[in-house]
Amino acid sequence: MAHPLFEKHQSLLQRAVEAVRRRTYWSAYSENPKTYGENAIEEGRQAFMAYLDAAFYLDQPGVMGRVIAEPSPYGLNLDISFPRCAPDALIAAAKGAMPTWVRAGPDLRAAVCAEILERLNARTMEIAHAVMHTTGQSLMMAFQTGGPHAQDRGLEALAQAWSEMKNVPETVVWEKPQGAHPPLVVEKRYTVAPRGIALLLACATSPTWNAYPALFASLATGNAVIVKPHPSAILPMAITVALARQTLKDAGFDANLVSLLVDDSGTPMAKDLAVNPDIRLVDCAGRTEYAEWFEDNARQAKVFTHKAGVNCVVVESTDDYKGMLRNLAVTLSLHSGQTSMAPQVILVSSEGITTPEGTHDAHQFGRDLALAIGTLVEDSARAVEVLGAIQGAATVACIDAMREFGNESGQILRDSSPLQHPHWPDARVHTPLLLRAEISDHHVFMEERFGPISFVVETATNSESLAVAERAMREKGGVTFAVYSTNPVMQQLAEETAMRAAVALSFNLTGGLSLTQSAAFSDYFGTGANPAATASLVDAAFVTNRFYVLETRRDAG
Template identity: 45%
Template structure:
């Protein structure tokens, strides 16, 4: 037949309501979440926490057999060690890349011809099945990323699942814009000219998703599901220290695909040891047409230049200078508490965590009186100190440092400050984890620098170190904010002001910089958090990321339309 579509697949009916609700939510961009963020047994079932833990422990120190049916070299790889201490000991089958690419390509026609509605429904089934294993996933994310447990559950589980569903419906909406078939009738002398035109959506080719260590699922799901929903087979190259969450994801996806009548080769995992070159090798494979990447700017830049120059679609999320402009506030306590949380959460190891806080030398007007720049910095330091004072509670916010690079910065803050020409306002405090004594946990540090010392604060300082940058006044703060983000990138920005003119100017500066702006956050919403279906993650408008989760630009080029037309 001309335009093969499947209209009777059982998953279509099973997930119609979910897709309708999510599509509606996308159009409205107001609050929507499909997957409950509470790990409570009341939500996920009485035995869910224990079952999840048991499932996690069962895969440790063993071969990951759930992916044994992938094409493999026969070797196994795996060197994950929990940031909380223990080695995971999971050995994954090494992918036979040429065989895997061939299998992926062979899987295309049936998946392509199933059409966007069936693909979306199958994707939803995958996400639902992932959701049911959120507790197990939380342990996997915690012991690869170093996130605290509840955050691992939320960000690695339901929040990532919501972003996955978002990508599916953004892709579905774009594909729905193209009718399967139309009759075209052009008026003419005598009889009109009539043609039937069939529109067939075709994928670009094999899609590569390169995962990161800190958010193995959250940052990988948008690319995985955007590519899959538009008909492209996906090869997932996880970070060598963040394999397990994506191995679980891959295994679930393959099972669902097979049960739904499709080829397991539509999702494959390509794990490797630390120091491997698989990401680059796969990126250069001519069959790979789409690349989604989260990670450091070095390799990201290589992809944006070398891979893009080879005609591949490249979606990146790298790093940037997340900025807070402090002008004035009518809720000093709320502001300090909010910022203390944002700095502390996962020890600043979020791509969205604030780094540079601009404070005017003229001081900050507050509901508790006028504060000099120095007084404000001290107040902020005090808020962080208080927020992280109890070790047992602090570790549930701070998590563990993910790698030696972060640890090196947080270990000798006075030396770092001296090297950068700044002054320590608050040192990072070592925290002993009550359960995991080997975890390296540090509270956030603050370093004060002058605004003209741009070298100090215009590179990303990933982890629990932030800068209080003293500017002449808020006008300079906004100018430097726009300039530094336009040049170096930024994932998030925040402003605190009671002055509508300043807020307006901040919005203009954010538009110039190309970064989303949070204004006067003093409650339970934090600058480093975005909500699927409402907030975009990234903008694609500054060097931190060339993509946004999930706008039309993130999906529209992942498929193409092939028309066939004939007279009728």
């Protein structure tokens, strides 16, 4: 008899596995706010507001004190206090919780994970406000990215993990003929066994979307997970952890299979914990330098990182110049370029851009793109829905530094300026900075510049454009690569470039699809094969590295 929880979620799991195999459009969780109820947004806001000035409840062991949440990029003072727990206490509790979880087996574990996702979905609007006020995303983006899209990614990882685990039978009788002698008969049992405890370091700009795949892949395969959110984005993952703990408890398991470790910028705890021998998996989405530290030092663990890179756009020709400009303007502006998918370098050759209306040179293109951005952000009420707020003050400093560069070289195509948010007077909102750069400025544009900063670079030829893009993405990493070309030869060369740089390639996006959109069950996020990431969301390697198969055999001849 299957467990009732597995009966409840079995068809969802099967449908999700099918979706992963097909990769056509599918989504389990609605991205239409109305689905969540007439007053869902307001109810979510109230649920979120109730956390403010309060102590966040988490029944975890080893509490040593409390950490206060950082203020929102929108200027709201969060003042939520989270319990700070001793890592050793969380590890000890996690170890104690695992054996029962392992014995539960793949079906029940997957079902409990699906139940957590269902409950997360019910709390989508509350989490949306929490994501908005920690990451700076606009509410609508925080809702979609932090809610249904993150849940879909979590379900995608869960489905991959479940499917891979189900490829391993539980017990077999192995019977080998021995000619005239009686056969060798051996009873064998196979147990999907966890690697150990997973440390999940969530990021500041998209905490749930980046973390859910790892959370569910690790948990479904039997591991306990310690979630360490970025100090500036604790609340979304705190809500997630609290809900996961309650779900585990309700299903009869030890809540300590998922726990929250909070720290503040003054006393970071991740690095100490990551080298603990009991930590066997580390997932880290974050700054390149930070994530690389874990790759280099957490040698006892399998380390999955999503960093950033220098994403490139090569523009050679288009049959929709205006559509291209509009699409690029949106792509550069979405959440102020604060995702690892945002492009930084736009390469145009001195041969210009072929369009149905004639050829536009790189200078003209730069001016036109600046205008397109201007059109997008001229109405501040509409602009803030696209731009959101700048998550960290360091990003504003980076804009300032790059403006300096532009002033010195006299190549500012569109300056960045602060923007007044209609509802949040203290919100940190800045329009995108668009610069021109020469190939000789490669030390400037070929370093990652986080935030709404991009460069139009003129090359000698389209081949040089591809070569510069390839070098940037091979050396610095790349998550996205966009090429505008109607020329089949150029497209072929671009595909070869993408293969060598191991970066996903998007051709001729001029409509509603932005380069920075990555759909669960269809798009791979990162390849894991260039410096931008060691993992891909969600390929088979992302889940198969989280468990091993323990075999027990006994003579039965």
